Amino acid sequence: MRSYASVLVGKLGFATLCCFPVPLALLVGYAAWDAGEGWAWIALAIGLVGSALIPVMALKDARQQFPRITRRDRVEHANVSYGDDTFVMWAPRSEHGPAQAWLARADVLEASLVRYDPDNEATYTTCFGDLTPDEFTPLIRLKLRVRDSEEADGVDGAAGFEITDTWRVPTMCLSAVTAGRLIVLVDPAAAGTPADPKALGKVTPLWPRSALMAGTRTSRMIDLEGRWTDATRRPGWLLRQMRIAREAGGVEMAGDTIDLRLLDTHTAARYTALIARDRDFPEDRAPVTEPGEELRWIVDSLPGEPAAFGSVSRRWSRRGGVLVRARFLQMSATTTFQVHGPVLDTVLRIHPGDGTPPFDAARRLTVPMDYLSVLHRTREVVLYADPNGRSYVVDWARTNLLAGTTAAKALAPDGQELPVAGRPDVIWALMNLLASHGLSNPTPVLDLRERRMSAVAGKMMEAVRGGGTQVNAARL
Known part of the structure; x- marks a missing residue:
């Protein structure tokens, strides 16, 4: 378990090494001043200013690299109120495409990573004018089944047609591939070839809207009377909604809510009819992930911190440090990238371990790509809290294990494998037991046969058999 102090000391040393000529200017200036030289003040000024910049640079770099959340990151939402189940992704806009192209749903049958190997020696890279540069956008081979109509729910038109191609998938939208539901733009301009008169033209996935279709982003609508309707994970509704937005133009779908009171009368009437139709014939929510996920599981090929039950500092544990859970409420892209994932502006809701009310914090973080690829399943994050409660640090190893990027395993003292995979409450309870007893387990396999595990x-075993509820209740 790294500490902020150790990272800061390392950054101070690195900054001093890189800027070592600057402090030397102080010695030169002092020697010149002692000798009565008139230019001594110039050297002294350069040395003083340069030396003062060293800790500033170190603090900035340490904050950028170390995912530490402090009181200054707390935010008060004066105009926007985030519900506990809200997730807003301010994704780049989808391309509009030619007027004759039409929107369709596509199911991901297979997926595999073709290439992601950025030529990057620096820790962070900032790109200007390009939010999704190819260098940091994985190239993925997809086999898609494009449905013929919006009513294709396994009956009419469900067969559609299949296409296999490679596309660059923005890292913020990787979960759409894992979930298995995309929105594509089909351009019929090339249709009607002599060999196949029914052939269709270019198929272009619309990635931000695919994240909406996958259920990664929440989708809501406010009608003319101020009532809310939730369309999250309702594929039929979402497809009709997107088609109306495409035909009307100017309807922003970058956030999570469409307010009909802000639209023109004709467009608002079309959305009102959509809401009325859903009330008469409500659509069931689609599953979190479509069947056949194992054929499109690209998570293992993507970079990120290895999932584990986590490391623990005995001093942190003895002083009363605890693990706490948080949840992403918002993510928005920046122009800075790191090899393991994009640097995003995020808002998290943190639930302190002492029972005090939750609070929201805004923090720029590097979010690992393997975590982003399962964002449709969960937006939860594991933090380890400072014993004094003044700061929290994102623990990506524990977060990835809780999110299921790697299957967690537990071995009983008699060697029997205990069912843990897919049980986040149990995994959370086990993590807390390890942390409270100062036991590190930097792998996703928890072996209770080890001598050091005998005390817990x-x-x-009770946590596994009881589903984690007893241990969690004891903590609360």
């Missing part, structure tokens, strides 16, 4: 083996 019984409680861990």
Whole structure:
């Protein structure tokens, strides 16, 4: 478990090494001043200013690299109120495409990573004027089944047609591939070839809207009377909604809510009819992920911190440090990238371990790509809290394990494998037991046969058999 102090000391040393000529100017200036030289003040000024910049640079770099959240990151939402189930992704706009092209749903049948190997020696890279440069956008091969109509729910037109091609997938929208539901733009301009008169033209996935179709982004609508309707994970509704937005033009779908009171009368009437139709014939929510996820599981090929039950500092544990859970409420792209993932502006809701009310914090973080690829499943994050409660640090190893990027395993003292995979409450309970006893387990496999686990083996067996509820209740 790294500490902020250790990272800051390392950055101070690195900044001093890189700027070592600057402090030397102080010695030169002092020697010149002692000798009565008139230019001594210039050297002294350069040395003083340069030396003062060293800790500033170190603090900036340490904050950028170390995912630490402090009181100054807390935010008060004066105009925007985030519900506990809200997730707003301010994604880049989808391309509009030619007028004759039409929107369709596509199911991902297979997916595999073709290439992601950015030529990057620096820790962070900032690009100007390009939010999704090819260098930091993975190239993925997809086999898609494009549905013929919006009513294709397994009956009419569900067969559609299949296409296999490679596309660059923006990292913020990787979860659409894992979930298996995309929105594509089909251009019929090339249709009617002599060999196949029914052939269709170019198929272009619309990635931000695909994240909406996948259920990664929440989707809501406010009608003319101020009532809310939730369309999240309702594929039929979402497809009709997107087609109206495309035909009307000017309807922003970058956030999570469309307010009919802000639209023109004709467009608002079309959306009102859509709401009325849903009330008469409500659509069931689609599954979190479509069947056949194992054929499109690209998570293992993407970079990120390896999932684990986590490391623990005994000093942190003895002083009363605890693990807490948080949840992403918002993500928005920046122009800075790191090899493991994009640097995003985020808002998290943190639930302190002492039972005080949750609070929201805004923080720029590097979000690993393997976590982004399962964002349709969960937006939860694991933090380890400073014993004094003044700061929280994002623990990506524990977060990835809780999110399911790697299957967690537990071995009982008799060697029997305990069912843990896909049970986040149990995994959370086991993490807390390890942390409270100062036990590190930097792998996704928890072996209770080890001698050091003997003191907590019984409680861990109870947590697994009880679904984690007993241990979690004891913490609260």
